[in-house]
Amino acid sequence: MSIHEQDHVFMLERAGIKVSIDKSSLTVKVEAGDATWETVPGAASLSWGLTPTDRIGIPLSSATKKAFSTIVSGTFKGVHVKVGPFSANGIEYGVYLNLSLLLNSHNGELVFEVHEPDGEIESISEIVWPGGFRFFGGGEADYTAVPAMQGYLIPGNWREPVRRYHQGMMYGRDAYMPWWGQYQDGHGYLAIIDTPNDSRLSVEHLPSVHTHLEAVWLHSLGRFEGIRRLRVRFKKGLDYVAMAKMYRSYVHSLGKLRTLAQKQALNPKLEGLSGAAVVHTGVHTRIAPESYYYDKTDPEKNDFAVPFEERAAQLKELGRRYGDKLYVHVDGWGLNGYDNLHPDVLPPSPTGGGYEGMRKLQETCNEEGILFAIHDNYRDFYHDAASYHPDLTIKDGEGKEEFSDYWAGGAHSWLCTSLSKGYVERNYDTLKANGIEPDGVYIDVFAVIPGDECYDPSHRMSRTECLAYRASCFEEIRSRGMLISSEEPADWAVPHLDLVHHAPYALDPGPGGGPAICVPAPLFSLVYHDAIVVPWSLERGAWGIPERDLGWLHGLLNGGVPYLSIQPTDGELEIVRTVARLHGLVGFAEMTGHEYVDGNWRRQRSMFADGTVVEIDLDEDGYRIMMADGEVWTNR
Structure with a gap:
């Protein structure tokens, strides 16, 4: 692995990946195999002012001074960047940010860090580093994976704006899990917020323009202490299922996957x-x-x-x-x-x-x-x-x-x-x-x-x-x-x-009812199905269930347990027995895969570690469950 400085950029290289940072704009460019990913110009920024009415956004590229130095630390090599002070609206802000860009020489993982700032730090409310990658996906095959509630995909050609509930605050309904990913032209990346407690996930989807996501680092009790860290992994064929599985492996490596x-x-x-x-x-x-x-x-x-x-x-x-x-x-x-x-x-x-x-x-x-x-x-x-x-x-x-x-x-x-x-x-x-x-x-x-x-x-x-x-x-x-x-x-x-x-899907205008936000995808189940029991409502358009869909079909797809009324009808009992029976077989097993049948978002298939395959048709209210031993359950 090599690291070298040119007139306007720092370059990091290892087999299969080349990373550069522009010393003026602070944009980062990643060439991973045949794919190129570049951060949005001006996205790296800080917000000055602890209350929304006083807040001012300042691009990091506008810093009066920028200093760069190399880092060699174990399996990482990279660049330390110190930027500051800043000025906006005729006012100078005497704060200096300490940032780093590191490349793992062993596995090609790219790591971005925000270290404790120097100077006048008491009024910094947010820091964005490195900013999101530019994404102009133009077709259904290009998408962004967002772990909002159970999860959804934003296709590159999605024509509607994307509603967020609470500004992307981590561990709320905008982000059950601290990761996201994007997939374009057969290549993808997974971004993991390694220090998630003081962060939010910003999502900006402008139809026919772009879909930009970024980690926003928040102050803690008015200060930025310790290190804020984002890990990014690039890979050919890294689709939403592979992203979820890569994140699951990350959780397992931390000792936090308790099945x-x-x-x-x-x-x-x-x-x-x-x-x-x-x-x-x-x-x-x-x-x-x-x-x-x-x-x-x-x-x-x-x-x-x-x-x-x-x-x-x-x-x-x-x-x-x-x-x-x-x-x-x-x-x-x-x-x-x-x-x-x-x-x-x-x-x-x-x-x-x-x-x-x-x-x-x-x-x-x-x-x-x-x-x-x-x-x-x-x-x-x-x-x-x-x-x-x-x-x-x-x-x-x-x-x-x-x-x-x-x-x-x-x-x-x-x-x-x-x-x-x-x-x-x-x-x-x-x-x-x-x-x-x-x-x-x-x-x-x-x-x-x-x-x-x-x-x-x-x-x-x-x-x-x-x-x-x-x-x-x-x-x-x-x-x-x-x-x-x-x-x-x-x-x-x-x-x-x-x-x-419950752990259902994000709806517009809120989870209490309405159409799904983008394309529902069981991202949470792909990571944690065998780690927690999730009940599902039965009714069409129930809480967290898209208005056209039957809740119990999503329950089958996700291998969950059913809700049951205390005084149910005979018809409800029949449905509940089917959903519960499936959970008895796969409830403690990993969900190993998911796909949209023939590319149709309304027909979905999930796979479990015991070999069980579940197919649902949300337009026809149908299901087909195929067991590893050849037994088939269906209502068709």
């Missing part, structure tokens, strides 16, 4: 989820007048309950009719019902039957072989909770407490996650002392909301620390022999979770 088989070894209860149906039900609902959900026209609808014992009788009858594995998730069991009074939810709802009623529900589930799980929440901190105090809440950079009154319980802020585990321990010790030890616990929102920051000096918390505190809550539940679940499968949380509420 369901490994999790089951720690908790044998997980076997009860293999081929199960998931029943989502509730006991008590009480809606505060200020809540979005409050019914002003019929106030009686704002406070109602179905007692624990009635739910127990319904589950017993369901078990008789269904005759196979069930996992029940119970909402609204707490003192004031669903989404109320968290984290001080004990004793159980008196309207629902209190401790005695909840014990009866648990006993019935045990007798019927039904896994019994309960909903919980240790982020939403309701203002009428017994322990609520502003001193315990998350504060923003101006020392202000976050506030919402959207959910059923009304006014609430966010409990600082550094304090959450103590509440988990207290609540489950108290439940145990009263004879209640559920089989599973669902901790709401932790695995779908990006990491929080807290500026309160009494419990200051970075995003990285927040995610670690959330993980400790999950592991506290696991240590008690319970199955653990959360809302959606953000990448960081997958090793800590047994199942989630």
Whole structure:
């Protein structure tokens, strides 16, 4: 491998790849085999100002000074770039950025780093380095793979703009996983955000113009400490399946791929989820007048309950009719019902039957072989909770407490996650002392909301620390022999979770309903199918299901478990049995492949490690499942 400097560029070369950086524009050009990839001119930048109204974007190429020096470090050779100061609108900003561009001499991986800046750094909100690669894909065969929710592909000729939900914040619905990729003319690259906790994934698709993606590095508590790192791998034939598998190998190499088989070894209860149906039900609902959900026209609808014992009788009858594995998730069991009074939810709802009623529900589930799980929440901190105090809440950079009154319980802020585990321990010790030890616990929102920051000096918390505190809550539940679940499968949380509420597709205008954003692709399942159990709704156009599609067909394609109503029709039972039976066969197996049949996005095929092949036709509402032993299931 060689590194050399010319008048206007630095050049890095090894077999099969040549990388250059322009010393004036800071654009990076990569020649990998027959493909050439070049970063967007002016995309490398910094944002000055911590609030959106004060923010100014400054291209790094506009720096008054640029200094370059070579780096030789183990298997890496590259260039260190120091740029600064900067000026904009007649104001000079005395900050100097320390960047690096490294090429792995062993495997050709390209690494971009942002090191801690020097000078006046307190007002830097974001840094973009290196910026996205120019992509003008003009046909269906060219595309961009985006891990938003389950995932989607943006074809090069896609004629619609692409909606993003939360500016691409990492570990939210815009990016379950910290990677993306692009494929053009038979060549592709995979970009892995190696330090994802303080980042977001920016996507800009201008129809008939370009599709540009870039990692945006965010400040942490007002500072840029440590190293921010992006890894990029280039390869001929690197399509979206190969990208997902390459990322899976990366996760495995970090020791973070904990499969369901490994999790089951720690908790044998997980076997009860293999081929199960998931029943989502509730006991008590009480809606505060200020809540979005409050019914002003019929106030009686704002406070109602179905007692624990009635739910127990319904589950017993369901078990008789269904005759196979069930996992029940119970909402609204707490003192004031669903989404109320968290984290001080004990004793159980008196309207629902209190401790005695909840014990009866648990006993019935045990007798019927039904896994019994309960909903919980240790982020939403309701203002009428017994322990609520502003001193315990998350504060923003101006020392202000976050506030919402959207959910059923009304006014609430966010409990600082550094304090959450103590509440988990207290609540489950108290439940145990009263004879209640559920089989599973669902901790709401932790695995779908990006990491929080807290500026309160009494419990200051970075995003990285927040995610670690959330993980400790999950592991506290696991240590008690319970199955653990959360809302959606953000990448960081997958090793800590047994199942989630759902992991469906991104829709426009939101996941609650509408057409799919671009072309749905099971990118998440290709990485993590054998690491977590994912339930799927059955209905056409259900939450996270494209409006024209049947949810249970996507459930089959993804090898997931089905949701089941507590009082289902015979037709629903038939569908659920099919989806659950398939999961019993492939649920703990890797999804090894996926393709669009004859290039038709509405006809898809998935493959599993045991040899099972699933085909669905979303236009004809059809499926065909071919087992390794030659058995075929079909509704055609």
